[in-house]
């Protein structure tokens with residue numbers, strides 16, 4: 187999920203006044219669902235129209251209880267669409283075209299009802315049909331009562347939507363129209379506007395890796411012992427996912443091969459989910475040829491020599507199973523080996539707990555990759571599974587060429603690596 191931050195909002199307010207990047211001709215499909223906060227969306231429409239952004243609006247039956255089609259039409263300077271089975275509308279615009287001719291679909295306010303319908307893929311009216319038919323990015327601004335927001339059903343729906351790449355703005359906390367206090371308030375119009383402008387400007391940003399194909403591995407692998415047990419490690423996948431997102435934001439066509447993680451898919455990235463090292467290798471090989479390969483996964487070095495077909499049982503007499511292990515394929519070494527499909531830039535990680543750069547340098551030579559990112563994963567660093575990372579980029583045998591990056595967020599490391607890759611290719 188890409189949450190929009192208040193700092194961005196403040197910066198954006200500044201930019202709105204001073205820079206005003208050209209967003210003329212951008213198109214938004216605005217879906218106004220039922221909620222008392224719908225009136226605030228009229229302000230959103232006005233401010234986006236000030237930036238010459240075209241807005242077509244769909245007003246749901248519930249939405250029309252709170253704002254009139256006339257006010258939405260007057261502010262958008264466009265026809266307002268309400269009915270799935272309107273012959274006139276279909277002849278003019280067809281609901282599929284309506285859903286495809288936008289740079290962004292914005293659902294504001296997004297009621298608990300429309301979120302549930304989106305999560306379950308319902309298409310009973312024009313708004314939900316357009317949401318199911320669209321192949322464009324979707325942003326939601328939820329608004330509802332605090333209990334409805336915290337209900338496990340709503341939270342599960344939000345998680346489902348975010349996992350599909352839906353961008354969320356808010357809700358914020360405070361006094362609610364129903365008289366209760368808590369989360370569920372529609373984000374302020376300025377925050378929604380900032381999020382939309384951020385998104386549209388990011389689409390306009392230069393894409394120096396456009397035309398480049400990248401494959402990234404991320405997360406741990408799970409190696410089954412029997413149908414219920416497996417060998418795993420503590421990798422969260424945060425670093426690999428952040429790298430995939432940064433490369434995609436820079437314009438690369440990214441395939442992320444991920445072991446089991448508890449993270450949303452990075453927006454715009456093709457994600458292949460795998461469990462074992464052998465599945466990861468097969469998925470990486472089928473994503474080749476690529477220009478860039480980055481192995482950030484903490485692949486299990488060993489798997490059990492033979493997975494038990496049935497659950498291993500305790501026999502009550504203290505018998506301990508004798509687990510035989512065999513070595514997993516080394517994906518990084520295999521990808522780095524010379525051959526017609528070898529990516530021109532292969533990057534590995536070296537997770538070390540002592541003599542970090544020495545071990546990493548030896549690993550680079552042994553595996554044959556071009557760069558290795560050495561990181562200290564000793565327990566006191568909190569790197570493994572944490573949000574921060576400290577990297578030393580090793581690209582040669584001479585330690586004078588080592589590049590030490592300051593400790594920063596894994597997102598920051600992802601961006602720094604994307605910048606370094608852009609530099610390499612230019």
Ligand code: CTP
Pocket residue numbers: 403463481482483484485486487514515516517518519533534535536537538549
């Ligand atoms: N790697 C891989 N396939 C494996 C093991 C590791 O692709 N079977 C990759 C990792 O994604 C990482 C690099 O190799 O980019 C180094 O991983 P690391 O765990 O640091 O090293 P190992 O090869 O496992 O060696 P050791 O455990 O001895 O440090």
